Amino acid sequence: MSEGLDYKFLIDTFFVALSGVPIALAITIVALMVALPLGFILALSRINRFLVLHRFAQIYVSFVRGTPIIVQIFIVYSSIPLLLDSIVTKYNFEMNVYDVNPIWYAFIVFSFNTTAILIEVFRSALNTVSKGQLEAAQSVGLTNVQAFRRIIIPQTLVVALPNICTVTVNLIKATSLGYALSLQEITLRAKVAANVGYNYVEAYIDIFLVYLILCSLVEYIFKLYEKRLIKYKAVNA
Amino acid sequence: MEKYFDATYILQSIPMLLPFLKVTFMVACLSILFGTIIGFILAAAKLGKSKIARNLANGYITILRCTPSIVLLFLVYYGIPAIGNNLGMNLNDIDKAVFVIVTFSLQFGALMCEVIRSAYESIDKGQFEAAVSVGLSNIQAYGRIIFPQAFVVALPNFGNSLLALLQEGALAYTIGLIDIVGKANLIIASNYNAHALEIFLALSIIYWVISIAIEHFFLKLERAFSKGKQSLKAL
Amino acid sequence: MLEIKNIQKSFGESKILKGVDIKIDKGDVVVILGPSGSGKTTLLRCINFLEKADEGLAVFDGIDINLKTASKRQIHSIRQKTAFVFQNYNLFNNKTALENVTEGLIVGRKMPKEEANELGKKALNKVGLSEKYNAYPSELSGGQQQRVGIARAVVIDPDIILFDEPTSALDPELVGEVLTVMKNIAKEGTTMLVVTHEMSFAKDVANRVIFMDEGIVIEEGSPKDIFVHPKEERTRKFLKRVLPEDFTYYI
Ligand SMILES: Nc1ncnc2c1ncn2[C@@H]1O[C@H](COP(=O)(O)OP(=O)(O)O)[C@@H](O)[C@H]1O
């Protein structure tokens, strides 16, 4: 290994790693689409102490925040086949539980994880939007639903946006753990390419660069969006 | 392969896993130590006057924020021996724990930089001015007035960073460190993959309990230290 | 005792202090008046090295100190001889009232703790806070906080105390208690340089009044000179705007 970097491999593998980006993005987008509404609703239940839901949400958040995501992946990956298996044998479905595309596991784990994180994000954002806002909306005759849709939610989103950006970047980074699900994402593709000639250093430099570009881009987009929101606020004011 | 779920395996595996917490904690503590030092240096660079230092610190933080732990871990694991090789050193035999500690120190340093900077900036400049105006030296003003207040502000974020470190640290098994996660995987392998779920559940319970304990500890600490803090909020 | 010569200071492009001279004798109470933005705060901060002046000299008991190039030791020695009372109090949030007052004695002057506590309690008694030794700033009203701020300044027995609008952050009903404390320490012969908009304080307590505008001293004299016979047009305009209708000057 003393001959320095293999530049040809470095360049070729960069594109191999890049080809894993769509999967990483697909997981990120699906997880956010599930987690944003669900997280918001559960955050409301936490704040309004709604029935048993808020207790459930509390334990759920505590578990997700208290355990490594890789362990959550292990648990989902080893429990879902068991569950499916028992269902399949019980109802005599025609299905091999080990043929399930691993991306489904990824959707489940990352939605499960991101929802919990977003509950906390929305909870703290909702807390900063003062109670007076709701009261003011009610006092001019808006219903509760209208008040939320038109006054509370927009303000909450603005407050939560920087944190949602962080959550998104962390989510993209966490998809690198898809290797544990044998998912053909960025990290695994490059690593497999490296197995042939033991070019691990080059492979990980490529992976590193792809994540760096991807995450910086996402941060940049969020920044732009935030600026637009702030301008909009300034115009309104 | 037996496929049924048996909860007794959870209870049985916990005592087998617990001794390996030693490794997990050792790695975490050293990463916290070195990471905090890195964090102070970065924060000083970010708050200082030198534009070059500020840009370097910002670049460092952006890069680390955008790099998954596992990627950084393998970059360090393969990269350091390769660099050593080029310099004519044989670094292939160093303990795996060293790579883990290097990785998570680098990462924790970036987290701590932001914690330290925001705590420092939350303290009103007037506190420093009042201190020097009653005759304290600059160092005394930092040591007795600024630092104690910034410390209280930093506590919750420090606690959160600590939890993040503990959880990211779970990836150390991927380069073959036998910490608590590594041991869990060994147990599963020696069981021919049977009862993996139970052992992972045991693992998650251990992590969960530790996290809750750390959280409570920091809440207590915050309460103990937050004398006179209300007015900080009012400022 | 303290003489300030030709103090100049710019922030970026704008020149805030354009060469100010002030002379203060022992026991003087000098009040600085002037519209907001005229550089009063900047002047006080430069004297205490909270801001570095671009130009200027401080003559302290016959010793020249260059305000621009002063060494760390000189800065420290000036700060030991002066005290500052801030507009927004700046009490140490992590310390009780008594600890606030003794901090400068114990740490700045290496005084034994017992002795410092003794003096600190005396100072707090003097400002009427004998009940509040162990209260944190967050547990005190604005007026009480500022009185601790004054006690903190008085206790180090400085040659001069600089006050920067000590009452302007206070609710109107709390202004009186702070002014009373200031009057009392003035009576004890403390040398004071006070920026304030409280005309009654200037009239009753000051032995000299300085009117500043746009970074220069426009005119100075006894309270009577300034309030009854102002020479400058700008002074007259300013007084007309800020003096209450029923403000009368008794000799
Ligand atoms: N740190 C600073 N940076 C830039 N401008 C400043 C700073 N401090 C004060 N100024 C400017 O200097 C001018 C005078 O301020 P100041 O001394 O506070 O006036 P005053 O106390 O008489 O109201 C103001 O226009 C203010 O904006």
Ligand SMILES: [Mg+2]
């Ligand atoms: Mg001012």
